[in-house]
Amino acid sequence: MIANTLFRSAPRRLVRPLAFAACLIALSACDDSKTSQKDQGQETQSSAEQAEVQKYNAYVEVANSVQRSYAEDLSTYKSYIQPVFDRKDKNDNLFFSSSSTMGRIKDNLDKARAMKPDMAEIDGPAQAYSEALGKADPVDRDMGNYIGAKTYLSDKGAHGREIQPAYISAMTALAQAQTDYVNAIDAKDRARIKAEFDKTEKDTAAYFRIGMVYHIKDSMDLAASFIDGKGLGDKKDPFKASLDQFGQMATGYDNKMREKNKTGCSAIMFEANAYLSTGRQIIQRTEDGSYEKDKQHGSQFQLMQSREREDAKSLMQNYNDMISKLNENQC
Numbered sequence: 349m350i351a352n353t354l355f356r357s358a359p360r361r362l363v364r365p366l367a368f369a370a371c372l373i374a375l376s377a378c379d380d381s382k383t384s385q386k387d388q389g390q391e392t393q394s395s396a397e398q399a400e401v402q403k404y405n406a407y408v409e410v411a412n413s414v415q416r417s418y419a420e421d422l423s424t425y426k427s428y429i430q431p432v433f434d435r436k437d438k439n440d441n442l443f444f445s446s447s448s449t450m451g452r453i454k455d456n457l458d459k460a461r462a463m464k465p466d467m468a469e470i471d472g473p474a475q476a477y478s479e480a481l482g483k484a485d486p487v488d489r490d491m492g493n494y495i496g497a498k499t500y501l502s503d504k505g506a507h508g509r510e511i512q513p514a515y516i517s518a519m520t521a522l523a524q525a526q527t528d529y530v531n532a533i534d535a536k537d538r539a540r541i542k543a544e545f546d547k548t549e550k551d552t553a554a555y556f557r558i559g560m561v562y563h564i565k566d567s568m569d570l571a572a573s574f575i576d577g578k579g580l581g582d583k584k585d586p587f588k589a590s591l592d593q594f595g596q597m598a599t600g601y602d603n604k605m606r607e608k609n610k611t612g613c614s615a616i617m618f619e620a621n622a623y624l625s626t627g628r629q630i631i632q633r634t635e636d637g638s639y640e641k642d643k644q645h646g647s648q649f650q651l652m653q654s655r656e657r658e659d660a661k662s663l664m665q666n667y668n669d670m671i672s673k674l675n676e677n678q679c
Contacts, residue, residue, distance in 0.1 A: 396465070399463075399464055399465060400465055400467070402463065403460060403463040403464070403465070403467060404467070404470075404536070406456070406459065406460035407457075407460045407470055407474065407533055408533065409456065409460075410453060410456050410460055411529070411530055411533055413449070413453060413456070414449075414453065414526070416445070417523065417526060417527075418484075418519060418522045418523040418526050419523035419526070419527070421445050421519065422519040422520065422523055424445055425444070425445075425515070425516075425519070426516070428442070428443075429442055429444065429495070429508075430516075432500075432505065432508075433500075433505045433508040433509045433512055434509075435505075440498075440501060442498075442500065443495075444492050444495035444496065446488060446489070446491070446492030446496070448488075448489070448492065450484060450488060451481075451485055453481060454478050454481040454482055457474055457477060457478045458478055460474065461474045461475060461478070469532055469535070469536060470529075470532045470533060470536065472532075473525070473528045473529040473532040474529055474532075476525045476528065476529070477522075477526060477528070477529040479525075480518075480521050480522040480524075480525035480526075481525075483518050483521065483522075484518040484519055484521070484522040487511060487514050487515045487518050488515065488518070488519070490511055490515075491508070491511060491512075491515050494507055494508060494511075495508070538565065541558065541561055541562050542562065544558050545558045545559060545561075551600075552604070553601060553604040553605065555600075556597050556598075556600035556601035556604060557597075557601055557674070559593075559594075559596075559597035559600070559601075560594060560597045560598055560601060560616075560620070560670075560674065561674065562597075563593045563594035563597055564594050564623065564667065564670060564671075566590045566593075567587060567590035567591050567594055567627065568663075568667055570583045570586050570587040570590055571583070571587055571627070571630070571663060574587075574630060574634075574660060574663075575660045575663070575664065577657070577660070579634065579639065579656075580630070580631070580634050584631060584634055584635075587627070587631065588628075588631050591624055591627045591628060591631075594620070594623075594624065595620070595624050598616065598620035598621075598624075599617075601613065601616065601679075602616065602617050605679050612679075613679035615673055615676075615678060615679065616674070618673075619666070619669045619670040619672075619673045620670060622666045622669065622670075623663070623666040623667060623669075623670050625666075626659065626662045626663045626666050627663060629659065630663065633656075633659065638655065639655065639656045642654050642655055642656065
């Protein structure tokens with residue numbers, strides 16, 4: 349199995365991307381008249397492996413098709429819309445981020461779950477996620493149409509107050525189901541990437557590519573507390589080391605590409621450098637106390653987002669862009 353497409357990690361408060369690594373298997377054609385019993389056994393094993401990969405990839409596609417976590421949609425609702433319906437705030441121009449693709453996501457999820465072979469560690473969370481989508485879809489659509497048509501202006505928010513408990517309940521359950529589903533894929537994803545990295549022949553393009561995947565995910569894990577607004581803490585030095593290892597893998601991959609083509613893989617290097625640049629800037633601003641100084645003068649910037657939050661967003665965006673570029677597999 350060769351890692352080809354990437355899956356993003358589970359969402360956090362400052363929602364982390366949802367990108368996982370899918371797999372790609374290349375099966376060679378066989379001449380049946382010359383196929384030995386051993387070859388037939390290997391072909392059967394490869395077919396079974398391919399079926400598992402196809403199902404895994406289908407699950408990954410579902411995970412990556414959601415651009416915002418449902419937890420974030422619910423948080424936005426509670427912050428800006430619920431106070432209006434609860435008569436604690438007044439706003440005549442509400443905006444509702446309706447998750448109108450719930451039905452399509454559920455259909456794709458059900459199709460993936462029906463594929464063979466069974467994948468117990470993901471099939472269970474996938475079923476719970478599907479059921480949560482089915483329950484949330486109609487109330488989400490009702491709320492979306494209600495707010496989109498500004499009916500709350502004519503009925504003074506009456507219908508919103510009526511369906512709000514059901515909406516919050518359904519979205520709370522959906523947010524948890526999505527997190528469980530994402531975590532199930534993430535566990536399988538990381539185990540597979542680690543195994544692939546360990547067994548891939550060193551100093552090859554494949555080794556450097558899977559190394560980029562392994563170390564960029566590791567670095568994002570180490571930056572988790574920073575993304576959550578708690579600073580790097582004791583993860584600063586490990587984060588720095590992980591960035592360096594990711595940089596070495598990216599450079600190694602580019603060098604391998606240049607052995608075949610003198611232009612190398614500039615698209616990969618551009619995104620890799622952007623990610624490294626942001627990560628190292630975060631380390632510098634942590635070490636020189638910039639973030640702490642900003643917090644001490646926070647009242648002057650209360651209408652602006654802090655540099656710490658902006659840097660966290662930039663790191664996640666750069667990570668996302670790197671994932672997307674690796675997924676394109678152009679080099």
